[in-house]
Amino acid sequence: MLVEFEDYKFIEGGICAAKGFKAGGVNAGIKAGSTKKDLALISCEKKCAAAAIYTQNKVKGAPIAVTKRHLENGVAQAVIVNSGNANTCNENGIEIAEKMCVLTANALNIDDADIIVGSTGVIGQKLSIDPIQDKIPELASMLSESGSSDACEAIMTTDTRKKEVAVEFTLGGKTCHIGGISKGSGMINPNMATMLCFITTDAAIRAELLQKALKRTADITYNMVCVDGDTSTNDMACIMASGLAENKEITSEDGDYETFVNGLYAVMMNLARETARDGEGATRLIECAVKGAPSEEVARRAAKSVISSSLVKAALFAADANCGRILCALGYTEGDFDIDRTEVVLLSNKGSIKVYEDGVSLPYDEDTAHDILSADEVTIAVDLKSGFHRAVAWGCDLTYDYVKINAEYRS
């Protein structure tokens, strides 16, 4: 279920909801024997203001290096991205990533320095350019305004569902759109960036402000998602703004900027939530909402600590109200707060129960608790009662299937 926002209307169309963008996705056979779509292309009819944030992992995929270089001038016009192979830790990785850009540029008749390139999949296996080279012309010729869903499908790895969100809103009387697709299911503990996330908008906004908006929004959305505590080598979130909505270009942090950032939040927060929900092997979405923290940093740490605890995650797989494990996870959060004043409430659409207060576990009815925790979306609400800061983090339960998926991933 998407979280709704006033003044922003959720619409269909994903990355093609914004004016000027087309997309598509095909099977190029990057992983031998797989018939899944594995090559995606997003393209705009004009050059866009563009921004991106990247993984903080010391090991970085070759596409990250190439994209960084291409975005130095804040301009991009297309995205080429493959799944099935991360093109990371390979001798010829940069060369392959650059070739992907050149091939795409030639097919679209644009500049290869205006191409964003991404790869996701297994690390440390050579990526052959041949299947990509063969398919790019076909992919370029079939780009369409209804291609968001195909592109979204083509970037999936262990994802079980497409993550595609778009909103419509107005800026100075002009109708604007922001849409995004993302992939990511395991190796998820983003740091400054995320899995792969591609966002488009037709709002006119300067590249520097686009960068600022993306960073600020990622910090409170993608950077608050944890599936397994592993930060990927290929994380990247990028955004392109075509300006075709013809609003007055956003050039300072004014009211229009706030409106734009809120729209971006509506898209990225929902994509982030859907990513947590689709965590490898997950059966339910877990949200930890912390308030009463002495600083935003402590609120963030506490929320992520609960969401990241393997023991909390395993207990929630069994819909078990194991309050001790939640307290334990809060207890190893760094920061100045008094655990004895902390209050913990478990809630879902089936009801709520307070399980901890004043340093003591509260008695509760096991059946009621089990019923509440059996919902598709469960919230752990924590009040540290030590200040006025808040944060929300998203995660999922830990299941047999997480182990199964990751023990068998390469085979």
Place this chain on the structure above:
Amino acid sequence: MLVEFEDYKFIEGGICAAKGFKAGGVNAGIKAGSTKKDLALISCEKKCAAAAIYTQNKVKGAPIAVTKRHLENGVAQAVIVNSGNANTCNENGIEIAEKMCVLTANALNIDDADIIVGSTGVIGQKLSIDPIQDKIPELASMLSESGSSDACEAIMTTDTRKKEVAVEFTLGGKTCHIGGISKGSGMINPNMATMLCFITTDAAIRAELLQKALKRTADITYNMVCVDGDTSTNDMACIMASGLAENKEITSEDGDYETFVNGLYAVMMNLARETARDGEGATRLIECAVKGAPSEEVARRAAKSVISSSLVKAALFAADANCGRILCALGYTEGDFDIDRTEVVLLSNKGSIKVYEDGVSLPYDEDTAHDILSADEVTIAVDLKSGFHRAVAWGCDLTYDYVKINAEYRS
């Protein structure tokens, strides 16, 4: 398999190997319906120099608070500990922990301020004193020099095997002993302390030095073990020294002190390794040995980062040489080193293969790799080539059974 040390002979007897100590364990029925031993007692015929280190979790079990108070003077004579209930987050926890000490002191006719008390098990459920009160006299009357194994059994929770190690060595011509038992299988990511670990020695050594030796040794043994990244609320490692070996009392950091510390390392390192091997659901022990780090701190972080990665752990369950995941985990280690110079070798008693060098994944034979990684003990050897510091961390693979055990723990 124990790791051997020159000049230290591994012997039987556990915590009763050192002169003056007796131990025992019984079923007190702390967990309704369970017939497993759940109450352990260790006692010395005289007052001992004593030291302990405790969990850094903000949530601390009531026994931790009581033990801390009792050890302020560096003296102890007995340990009472139960499994089945952590006596944590309970309104009357301190009262119960104190009662356990008084009952034990009365049964042994010693001072209740000389008792170390511990509890382990479910957090947030009231611990009744009744079954403990009923059983302490019987337990006190059956203490024996062959009781280490029973005590060890009584502190186990989800552990599948007893962790019991003792060594014999000489100090100034006198035969000395150090022996220990420990429990811990899940919720293991010790921070300054560990699960529960009780060590005895007949060496004569001052309490301050005992404290220093325990802290120093825990930092490179227990604090380098990670099963699931969760730091327990009841972690505690304590040591009692009877002095009955009649060596010249160790009062400064001299050669005798070094000999003692090395003996303590032989015991605690092996207990720590056995703890990692018995991680919840584990099928194999994983060791990550890092060298070439710019500082010990970076070496420790890198080793723990690899050991703690859910994705590395799941890959090793399948004996899959997924080098990318190891690199990825090294890549998100904080610290100043160049990932492109890093070298990674996988080894076991079945052989070794180099999988990464100079920023590139190396080709290897999949069958050979699978064979090497199928061993009971697997080492991931990492050379950061950025300095001269080393560290070793121990962990285990992530399996279906980890999820099963933790989804069902409370039921």
